[in-house]
Amino acid sequence: MIAERTEYEVSTDATRLDVERVHRWLSEQSYWAQGRTRDEVERSLARSVSFGVYCGGEQVGFARVVTDEVTFGWLCDVFVDEEHRGRGVGKLLVEAVTAHPTLGRLRMMVLATRDAHGLYEGYGGFHAIEKPARWMVRRATASDEARHGAT
Numbered sequence: 559m560i561a562e563r564t565e566y567e568v569s570t571d572a573t574r575l576d577v578e579r580v581h582r583w584l585s586e587q588s589y590w591a592q593g594r595t596r597d598e599v600e601r602s603l604a605r606s607v608s609f610g611v612y613c614g615g616e617q618v619g620f621a622r623v624v625t626d627e628v629t630f631g632w633l634c635d636v637f638v639d640e641e642h643r644g645r646g647v648g649k650l651l652v653e654a655v656t657a658h659p660t661l662g663r664l665r666m667m668v669l670a671t672r673d674a675h676g677l678y679e680g681y682g683g684f685h686a687i688e689k690p691a692r693w694m695v696r697r698a699t700a701s702d703e704a705r706h707g708a709t
């Protein structure tokens with residue numbers, strides 16, 4: 559357990575995660591991971607530091623950081639159960655990530671968001687990338703999928 563506020567508790571204990579629920583949130587309700595398979599979710603969790611938020615023994619929030627735990631982290635898959643939104647769970651998650659003894663000291667942590675900039679700016683100290691022209695991204699294409707096959 560790494561943070562507690564009112565009825566909510568944040569934990570990085572991977573064995574507590576409700577993977578079925580996380581998969582449902584991401585694959586059915588998120589705008590960025592529609593259709594992500596259960597196997598893909600499990601493999602992504604195995605390579606991340608995951609944060610779960612719990613209320614009365616039930617998981618109500620999730621976030622994970624893909625990281626080398628020294629220089630770089632990618633904060634992603636931030637999700638709060640619809641019934642618990644607007645009660646500070648998202649803030650609790652972002653604060654827990656940035657207060658984490660290792661992740662809070664990463665040289666750089668990045669994220670992408672459609673509309674929640676204020677959450678990360680206000681409660682995590684994130685800001686827009688200063689020189690976006692220096693950044694590049696590669697996305698897998700249909701031909702990559704065909705070339706490498708399903709993993």
Ligand SMILES: CC(C)(COP(=O)(O)OP(=O)(O)OC[C@H]1O[C@@H](n2cnc3c(N)ncnc32)[C@H](O)[C@@H]1OP(=O)(O)O)[C@@H](O)C(=O)NCCC(=O)NCCS
Pocket residue numbers: 588636637638639642643644645646647648649650670671672673674675676677678680
């Ligand atoms: C975004 C989300 C994680 C916020 O969690 P939450 O528990 O509802 O948010 P909180 O109650 O902790 O409050 C969020 C704070 O960030 C601000 N905020 C900025 N952008 C926001 C957004 N798009 N949605 C919700 N809050 C937002 C709120 O105004 C609030 O700050 P304030 O109290 O100072 O006004 C949650 O709404 C969610 O899971 N949405 C669906 C998935 C999603 O969009 N995830 C984020 C992907 S980047």
